[in-house]
Amino acid sequence: MYQRIMNKISRMFRLILAAWRITSLLVQERGPDAIFSRLREHYKGSEVGKALECIWCTSLYVAGFVILLDMICPRLVDILAISAGAIVVDKHNSN
Numbered sequence: 843m844y845q846r847i848m849n850k851i852s853r854m855f856r857l858i859l860a861a862w863r864i865t866s867l868l869v870q871e872r873g874p875d876a877i878f879s880r881l882r883e884h885y886k887g888s889e890v891g892k893a894l895e896c897i898w899c900t901s902l903y904v905a906g907f908v909i910l911l912d913m914i915c916p917r918l919v920d921i922l923a924i925s926a927g928a929i930v931v932d933k934h935n936s937n
Contacts, residue, residue, distance in 0.1 A: 853912075860922035861908045863929075865901040869894055 872879045885891035893899045912919045 856919055856923040857905075857908055857912060859926035860911075860919045861901060861905045863922045863926040864908065865897055865904045866926075866929075868904070869897045869900050 867873060867878055868881070882891065882894045885894060893903065908919060908922075
């Protein structure tokens, strides 16, 4: 029972980190070759563009995507979660 609860907590934490990572990329970061900045600029003024201006809004869509991604390719979710964890540690150490 304890192990099952810990597995659920661990999975939820992975999903949260992965969703945050993708959301952060889409809403706040430039990305390689400014791909995310160009994406936001392309959709500026549209409904998609409005969602890409709001981290809370975008995170709802991304959360659903991450759950599906976890069913198809859980290792990719692990990579996103590890990346997010590294950023959190870096931000913590920078302060």
